[in-house]
Amino acid sequence: MSDWSKVRLHVVTGKGGTGKSTVASALALALAHQGKNVLVCEVEGRQGLARMFDVDPLPYQERRLTTGLPDEDGGRGIVHALHIDAESALLEYLSMYYRLGRAGKALDRFGVIEFATTIAPGVRDVLLSGKVYEAVERNSRNKGAIRYDAVVLDAPPTGRITNFLNVGGEVGGLAKVGPIKTQSDTMMKLFQSPRTAVHLVTLLEEMPVQETIDGIAELERAGLPVGGIVVNMVRPRDLSDDDLAAARAGTLDRSRIEAEVKAAGIEVTDALLDGLLHEAREHAERRALEDAQRAVIAGIDVPTYELPRMAGGVDLGALYELAGLLREQGMA
Amino acid sequence: MARSTTQRQTRVGPASPDARRAGSLDVDALIADRRTGIIVCCGSGGVGKTTTSAALALRAAEQGRKVVVLTIDPARRLAQSMGIEALDNTPRPVTGLDEAAGGHLDAMMLDMKRTFDEVVESQASPEKAQQILANPFYIALSSSFAGTQEYMAMEKLGQIHRDAQAAGTYDLIVVDTPPSRSALDFLDAPERLSSFLDGRFVRLLLAPARGPAKLMTAGFSLITNALTKILGAQFLKDLQTFVSALDTVFGGFRQRAQKTYSLLQADGTAFLVVAAPEPDALREAAYFVERLSEDGMPLAGLIVNRASPAPDSPLPAEDALAGVGKLRRDGNGTLAAGLLRLHADQVQLVERERALRERFATAHPQVPTVVVPALAGDVHDLDGLRRIGELLAASGGSSTDRSD
Ligand SMILES: Nc1ncnc2c1ncn2[C@@H]1O[C@H](COP(=O)(O)OP(=O)(O)OP(=O)(O)O)[C@@H](O)[C@H]1O
Ligand SMILES: Nc1ncnc2c1ncn2[C@@H]1O[C@H](COP(=O)(O)OP(=O)(O)OP(=O)(O)O)[C@@H](O)[C@H]1O
Ligand SMILES: [Mg+2]
Ligand SMILES: [Mg+2]
Numbered sequence: 163m164s165d166w167s168k169v170r171l172h173v174v175t176g177k178g179g180t181g182k183s184t185v186a187s188a189l190a191l192a193l194a195h196q197g198k199n200v201l202v203c204e205v206e207g208r209q210g211l212a213r214m215f216d217v218d219p220l221p222y223q224e225r226r227l228t229t230g231l232p233d234e235d236g237g238r239g240i241v242h243a244l245h246i247d248a249e250s251a252l253l254e255y256l257s258m259y260y261r262l263g264r265a266g267k268a269l270d271r272f273g274v275i276e277f278a279t280t281i282a283p284g285v286r287d288v289l290l291s292g293k294v295y296e297a298v299e300r301n302s303r304n305k306g307a308i309r310y311d312a313v314v315l316d317a318p319p320t321g322r323i324t325n326f327l328n329v330g331g332e333v334g335g336l337a338k339v340g341p342i343k344t345q346s347d348t349m350m351k352l353f354q355s356p357r358t359a360v361h362l363v364t365l366l367e368e369m370p371v372q373e374t375i376d377g378i379a380e381l382e383r384a385g386l387p388v389g390g391i392v393v394n395m396v397r398p399r400d401l402s403d404d405d406l407a408a409a410r411a412g413t414l415d416r417s418r419i420e421a422e423v424k425a426a427g428i429e430v431t432d433a434l435l436d437g438l439l440h441e442a443r444e445h446a447e448r449r450a451l452e453d454a455q456r457a458v459i460a461g462i463d464v465p466t467y468e469l470p471r472m473a474g475g476v477d478l479g480a481l482y483e484l485a486g487l488l489r490e491q492g493m494a
Numbered sequence: 495m496a497r498s499t500t501q502r503q504t505r506v507g508p509a510s511p512d513a514r515r516a517g518s519l520d521v522d523a524l525i526a527d528r529r530t531g532i533i534v535c536c537g538s539g540g541v542g543k544t545t546t547s548a549a550l551a552l553r554a555a556e557q558g559r560k561v562v563v564l565t566i567d568p569a570r571r572l573a574q575s576m577g578i579e580a581l582d583n584t585p586r587p588v589t590g591l592d593e594a595a596g597g598h599l600d601a602m603m604l605d606m607k608r609t610f611d612e613v614v615e616s617q618a619s620p621e622k623a624q625q626i627l628a629n630p631f632y633i634a635l636s637s638s639f640a641g642t643q644e645y646m647a648m649e650k651l652g653q654i655h656r657d658a659q660a661a662g663t664y665d666l667i668v669v670d671t672p673p674s675r676s677a678l679d680f681l682d683a684p685e686r687l688s689s690f691l692d693g694r695f696v697r698l699l700l701a702p703a704r705g706p707a708k709l710m711t712a713g714f715s716l717i718t719n720a721l722t723k724i725l726g727a728q729f730l731k732d733l734q735t736f737v738s739a740l741d742t743v744f745g746g747f748r749q750r751a752q753k754t755y756s757l758l759q760a761d762g763t764a765f766l767v768v769a770a771p772e773p774d775a776l777r778e779a780a781y782f783v784e785r786l787s788e789d790g791m792p793l794a795g796l797i798v799n800r801a802s803p804a805p806d807s808p809l810p811a812e813d814a815l816a817g818v819g820k821l822r823r824d825g826n827g828t829l830a831a832g833l834l835r836l837h838a839d840q841v842q843l844v845e846r847e848r849a850l851r852e853r854f855a856t857a858h859p860q861v862p863t864v865v866v867p868a869l870a871g872d873v874h875d876l877d878g879l880r881r882i883g884e885l886l887a888a889s890g891g892s893s894t895d896r897s898d
Contacts, residue, residue, distance in 0.1 A: 178539035178673055179770075260724065268716045273695040343726075368872050369569050398839060400832035414829075422830030426817030428809065437807025438833045444803065445836050447870040473842040475773070 165465055165492045166389065169359045171298045171352065172314045173389070175323040175377065176363030177370040181394040183210040184476055184484070185363045185469070186316035191485035192494035194230020194239030198311040201297055202227070203244045205290040206318060211243050216478060220245035222254075224297075224308065231485040242308065244297065248279035251289040258303050288329045288346055295349045298357075320362065320377035327353045327360070328384045359389030361493075364459070366393060366452035371459060378462065390493060391464050395471040397445070397452060409446035414439055467491045518889045519795030519862035524764055525554040528665065531762035532655070533794070536671040536680050538778040541770045542799035542866075544568045545873045545882060547670040548576065550766075551599055552588075552876065553883035554666055558595035562658070563668040564650060566604045566643070571874035576601045583608045585654070590876050600664070606672075609646040610636040613750075622739060631736035643672040644683030645751065652754040676778060678785055685751075699737040764794035771801050771847035771865075776854050783858055795862035797886065798851055802843040803867040811841040864889050 166172070172193075174186040183204070190202035201224065204211050209219045215227055220243055230239040252275055269275055278285050296304065298313050318326050329346040352358060360381055364370040374391060381388050401409065408414045416435060423430050423438070459466060469487055472480045488494050524530055535547040544565050551563035562585045565578070573579045576588050578601045585600035614632075615623045626632050636642060651669050658664040671680045698714055721730055757763065765786055769779035779796060786793045814834040821827040821834075855863065866885045873882055 179541075260720075268714075269720060272698060272714065272717055274717055274721070277695045368571070368874075372570065398832075398835060400835050401829070402832075405829055405832065419830055419833065422821065422827030423817065423834070425824065425827050426821045426830055426834060428813060428817045428834075434807045434809055437805060437809075438837060440806050441837055441840060442833055444870055451871050473839045473846075475846055 163492065164489075164494050166359050166494070168356055169389070170310075170312055171294070171358040172312060173317045173323070173327070173358065173360040174315060174363060174392075175317045175320050175360060176392075176394075177321075177365075177373045178319045180363045180365050180370050181392075181469075182319070182363050183214055183316050184481070185361070185392050185394060185488075186314050187211065187214050188469075188481050188484035188488055189361075189494055190241045190312075190314045191228075191231045191482060192489040193312045193314065194241045195233040196235075196237035196239060198230070198239035199242065199308055200230065200239060200312045200314065201242045201244060201308075201310045202314045202316065203246055203294055203297065204316040205246045205294070206316075207245075207247055209245065210316065211245065214476070214481065215243070222247055222250035231482055231489065239311070242310070244293075246290050246293045248286045248289045249275055251293045252279055255289065255292060287326045288349075291326060291329055291353070292345065292349060295352055299352060317360075320373045323360065323377065324380045324384050324386065327386055329353075354385045354387065356387060358387050360386055361389040361392055363392045363394050365395055366455040366459075368455065371455045374459070375462065378464065388464055391459060391462065391466045392488075392493070393456070393459065393466060393468045396468050397449060397471060399449075401442070401446070401449075405442075406446045406449055409439075409442040410450060412439075412443060414442060465492075467493045517862060519766075519797070519864040521550065521553075521864065521886045522557075524794055525550065525557060525559060525666070529762055530666065530764050532651070532667045532669065532757070532760075532764070534669045534671065534680075534758065534763065534765050535768055535797075536765065536782060537768035537797075538676060538775050539673040541768045541775050542797075543673075543768050544572070544670045545879070546766070546768050546797055546799060546866075546886070547668045548572065548601070549873070549879040549882035549886060551601070551666075551668040552591060552879045553887065554668070555588075555597040555599035556592045556595060556880075558597040559666045560598055560664050561666045561668060562600040562602070562654060562664045563670070564602055564604060564647070564654065565670045566647060566672050568603060568670075569872065569874060571872070573603060575875040578603045583612070583650075588876075604643075604647060604650055606643045606646045607636050609650050610642065613649060618739075625735065626739045629736040629739065630732055632740070642683070644674060644680045647671060647680070648683075648754040648758075649750060652750060652757060655757060676781075678778075678781055681785060681789065681791075696737050699734055759790050759792070761792070763792055765791055766794050766797055767861075768797045768799055771798050771850055773850060776850055780854060780857060783861055793861065795864065796854070796858075798847075798863060798865045800868040801847055801865045802840060804844050805837055805840045807837070809837060809841075811838040811845075814838040814841070 172186075172189060174182050174189065176182045176185075186202055186204075190200045194200040202211060204220075211227075212219050217225075217227065222245060224242050224244045227241045227243040230241050232238045253270075256269075279289065294313065294315055297310060300307055300309050317323055329349055362374045362377055364374045378388050405414065416439065419438065420430050420435060423434070428434075467488060468491070469484050472483075474480070476484075485494070524533070533547075533550060535543045535550070537543050544567065547563055547565060548568070551561045555561040564585075565573075565576075568576070568578070570579070577586055578588075580586075580603075583602065583605045585602040588599040588601050591599055611627060614626050617623075618626060647669065651667065654664070654667055658667065674680060718730060758765075767779045767782050767786075769775040776798075783793060783796070815838045818831045818834045818838070821831040851863070851865070855861075864886060866882065869878065869881060871878075873879060
């Protein structure tokens, strides 16, 4: 049973480079089972999803990407992808809601579209999150579109996520009345409801953990629903706590290791033993720092999931593996 | 745009005719060279730009240079240990370094909005400045327009450079760059900002303020009507105020951006591209290296930071894993199994990173490179910075591996 079965919109944020795109993709794979349709969106114009799934750059159009991770009965769903850019979103929005006729063309000709999507305060964010909203709450205006069981957003980083979702605030201030205001109020209803969850990806390092804590506080102030914390790139935990402590103190039992390595069928040399002991010590030091950060995270009252650091990097196979781990831990 | 043609040995761009492998980057030679007046550390997000800038600045200061380092968003503890937690936009002396060689180090943390406000205040009359500072469009522009932070970093660099030249305070400025999604943003932002300010829509909005309304074309009133319909009348009013107010300071912006840009192309500037040994970061680094050479900007080299430390023992990963399998099957030797698995992981990581670096080097053989291993912990004090400084310098110095 998933911890987030009521959630329709999964927003994945985190400090830059912590693995937002990776986690969003894995989560989409994990959610897509038993014939479910899942959409994963990106809004940062980086084509990270295309790279992740090794396909051509994505257009402003929903594309079938791949099949999801099967469940025990082999039931698979489908993962679709969408690359949202502000200009296309604005044009689509205008044509869906306004009949501007000649004015619509003039907007483009006079550079208003560019202007609105780059500088007009908050407008860019409303356009991007507006399209996400549209994908979650499909209505009759978008004929023939797929209705998704879940939408996963590869979102802007922690520092910008609250502004991004808090569309009521900034734009509301500028366009105090009128249709944009009504529109952003409706979007806020979804973003602040239990049907949305903002998940935060972090590493077991000081800065990302601090940013996670700050991000959660900011989300809560804005009334946005905090989802889970995904601790990414966790080092292997093959050594017991006692062995780790001994490794740090430099008191690991050399003769025990020697005997065990021999039992492993490996030829023992002094250089090998020295090397393993040294590696153990370095690892133990890092692990101690990781454990300190893990303790900080444990103090946050939010469900936590862990993903290992894949030594060979993240390819498609690894993504499915990560998806399996998320599902096992109840995230999907 | 003028291109710098004089390049020192350590500053060979990819377009250089000398296409041999450049070998290792000699950081100590770079900071010892008195002609080096500005070092810019750039790279994609989270790769270690701030750490590297601070470490280089400290090392240069302890070797006798008079240094100021301009950091952006340093980790809290690092900022504390450098005495720059306060965001006041002025360089503060860093204490606790070895000044025996006659150098010193100042540091500051860039406050992007403050810098922008200062520019407005210095260019406009007090009332006009007030009007601009309070405008919602200005607030958005100065705090969240993509590229503003990059523009401001350059602006501040220009300022500090002018002041340092006038007062002789510093002979080396080390510049950190913002955590942009792309390293290229640092070069593109000023242009983006100016071209926005010079855009057609902005010019049209300016027209009524500048003269008779005859420039108000039919198309334009169509637009204003449409905007009013969608966004309300206040929106357009605020916008117009903003644009006409900014017009006053606008000329200044362009000029200054241009000046700083040529400062970056000057001979005393050295770019260091920082990357993590990961595909994305190295791809970014490659774009950046190409772009620097197109723009005639002096590239000093590539720093591959936070590399996995090479394992000490040469046991191949497959052998280690085979051993782990045997121990697990026989049900004994949990400690050795753990150690061997760690070792195999480490070998795999190092191997993968080496392959990635090799690929970069093949495409850009002329870029001198240094690999800095990841320390076990964060870098949050002067000792940590010194350690990084030593690692940065460690593989340099030997001219033998550069000769062919
Ligand atoms: N569990 C993992 N194991 C190994 N490598 C990983 C793991 N998760 C992510 N990575 C790698 O780390 C890098 C950054 O990941 P990713 O692009 O998902 O981060 P991001 O937060 O989306 O970054 P950005 O802020 O740049 O958008 C990538 O090279 C990715 O392959
Ligand atoms: N060689 C290293 N070994 C260990 N930790 C390091 C190393 N280099 C950097 N770090 C750590 O990595 C983290 C990120 O480094 P830093 O803040 O310098 O990156 P950055 O490129 O400035 O990031 P941003 O793009 O967010 O500004 C910091 O916690 C820093 O202490
Ligand atoms: Mg990403
Ligand atoms: Mg930084």
